[in-house]
Amino acid sequence: MQELVLVQPGRTAGDQLEREAAQADTRREFEQRLSECGPLAYRVARGVLRNSADAEDVAQEAMLRAYRQFDRLRDRSRFKAWLVRIAFRLALDRLRAGKRRELRDTVWSQPEHQPPAVNAEDLAASNEFQAHLENALAELPEKLRLVLLLAAMEGQTIDEIASMLGISTGTVKSRIFYARRQLAEKLRCYANIIKKR
């Protein structure tokens, strides 16, 4: 005669409710930050990939990854920087993998996105020069490229970029300076394009 006991492993209703409530809180908090930081992630990806479809994919993937690991982020005030880094890294991976989508909507196919026809901006709108500029941008070291992209984005100040990347404002300024210098070195031979316009 031996006694055996029947065991049903499973979650109690209380555990399940607590878990669902915690998930709902996490989701709510994440979505609040998403509205603010989602476009930034897209723009970073777009700046690296130069393709809207790829950039949207990468931005979505970055936000999904951020959501999955949101609980591990202790300092929630660093969320923006964290998301930007994820998006930048994913965009670089995508770029290196050489995945290209058929639908390429390049900058010059979107005239509505170009700045008003002020002299210098008008010159920059030159398709040929813009293509050379983006090629030169792609060749910049990653650190310089990310800072330059962020600095060129509307609404991003030097202080914000420094805080976002965890570096000093002096380092941000220095990187911007060297990045612009390197771009100028690469693009000087195309200055005749500007002159012709």
Place this chain on the structure above:
Amino acid sequence: MLCQHYKEALIEAAASSAQAQGELRAHLDACASCRAEFEREQTLFASIDAGLHVTANPEVPASLLPRVRARLDEAATPLTHWFQPWIFAAASVALAVTIFLIAPPHHTRPDSQAKQAPQIPVAVTPGISAHQQNSGASARIASSNVDRSQRGHHSTLLRPLASSQLEVLVPPDERDAFASFVAVLGERREVELALVTPGPQREDEPTSLAPLQINELEIRLLAGTESEQSDEAEQKQ
């Protein structure tokens, strides 16, 4: 030579978007070619900045955030409702197999007897003891007294489950330990994964026995044989 001397300063001034000052300003006022070069550099940097502005500020697609929210919904669903029950199911099966293997062997009945023996209904008390409820373990445990001699093999106890939850048979003295284990499973994913991860398969190596070493036998005469031979010789004489 003089213009070459100012070239670097000229580019620096253009890059920093600052007006030329001091000695450079004086040289630019005096040198028309350097002034033209400075203007070209300023235009180049201004074009770069404008191009960067275009590149860095594309219009964000309106579909971006709704798509992300849809993907978040998709990602959240399987994690809460699909994945964990499978982990528990796999863990339960692994435990059942472990118990089956660890339990001591029983005497087996002849097949005919086994066929004639009626199937023994398993009495299961669905209630939960107060001790179990207070323990906070996330396992529902029911007790059942079963005569082992009647059932032949405890695997026959695995009756068809009426409920959707999995059931595992454990010895009574392991009941609390099992409840604690199940409670811990939810917090320690590595344990769950370890349970469901199949172990490395090892093939049994054939055992080899060294041949017996037997020393050469040495045959000697028994003690007393010599005296017997001398006695026989004396009798013949």
